Amino acid sequence: MIKPSVATDLRRFTPEGVAEFGRRVDAARLSKTHLDLNGLLESKDLTQVIVSQKILGDPPSFERREFCKYLHGIFETNRSALTQAKVNTLIDGGLWSWLAARWASQLTSTRNGKPFVGESSRWIFESQNGRRDYRHLLASPYRIYSKNLGLKDGLNLVLAGPVWLYNEFFEQVASRKYLHTNPEALRALEILYWDKRKKKEKEGSRAAVDRFGVVFNQLELTWDLGGMTAEEIVKLLPNEFDAWKV
């Protein structure tokens, strides 16, 4: 396994590489051990080099926002190489699965003292699978980050915490396709649940945020939410949200 501190080139898995990585994820999950990546990350048969220079070091942090910022910088600096290799950074399953493998040791948390790998969709990015694609540890936060680059406020709640740690705000937003790409909806979420003064989420908001997702979906049937401001969206919310509006 490549040590995290060693910078590597940028690669992606071939379809065979994705399949092999999937088998190793399943094996690690069942045996509750660390992922075995021997011979995988730099395999000539199972990976394709996108940028041959050693550009990929350790990100400054695995906090969602910081990590996305780091990766975005890498992608932008190497945009021509990515284009040449026909890699679409928003949907390329081989790229994201390889990146997850690349940082596997940092992304594997522990439960009851044993390595916790979790379900394969956390590692294998299935961009065509609308029910599972948002579960990917790296691709899903990056998609939200890159789709809302110009947003000043709106990502404080959603991109909080390390990528491997469950975040209710992230879960609600990432799993709803019309929510995570609507910057005004993300701002509405912050108007309700972000404490500007303390610069942290309002107390109790984690338990309440699932209602926002449910009501948002309901309002979508009647209102053109994609064309409304955050303030207009908040105004539409029913009485149960009044306590959060203050």
Next chain:
Amino acid sequence: MTTRTLNYTRRSRIELDWFYVRTVRAGEDLKVQLLSFDHSQLPGLPPTAKVILNCFLGRLGQVRLECGTVSNILTNVEHSFWVGDHDSIRLSLLVRDVDAASPGKILARSAEVPRFIGGGARSLLVVKPENLGSQVWRLQIDEDNGPELLINDRIRRSKDLVRSNEFGALVIPEIFRQISEWVLLNYSQFEEAGSVGYHWRQMVDGLGMDLDGEDLSEASRREMIAQELEQVFAGRHRSLEILAVEDQEGLDD
């Protein structure tokens, strides 16, 4: 027992054959243009209400295309944007209120349809395989169904033929010229919404030629205008844009 559906949103439904959308794949980009929208079936819509074409890009979100207002629908505006994965694209047309009392309320909406399937995204020009003897193609204008492009059913891989640059550059402009003549001949008749001719007239009008005051009863004048329209069409559009080959049934892959 009778079952009733309660439409609590008071929102009207836009049927898929009331609007036509042209979609063209250009690498990872998609070009989209609302060609026509027959809203005469929804007489209660305020003239100031906004017409929006929503393009849903699967998990990558949605792109909203502002297509003017009910009283001034912009059919000559082409929108181009990155989509990445073309297979996941779905389209939906909606009309939203701008009234101060309920800004953003959806007054009417169509179902979401895949880009190549269903009325809202279907090809304006129907292509059919037909026994044409030694002829490769023929344009047939049916009174009810409008123009239909017939392709010799003995041609193998006819989809590739219709998609080819040669066909787009040489044949489609001529087809468009013939259709334009038909539109000009029936110009005033096609003013009334709801027919195939209406949608073709919208396409012709969208090219921006001023036909006010033209005497369209003269065949020679119609021919001349049709030639001009063909040139404008060929200069502005990639010719294959008026038909979505993937949507055509019966053509050989």
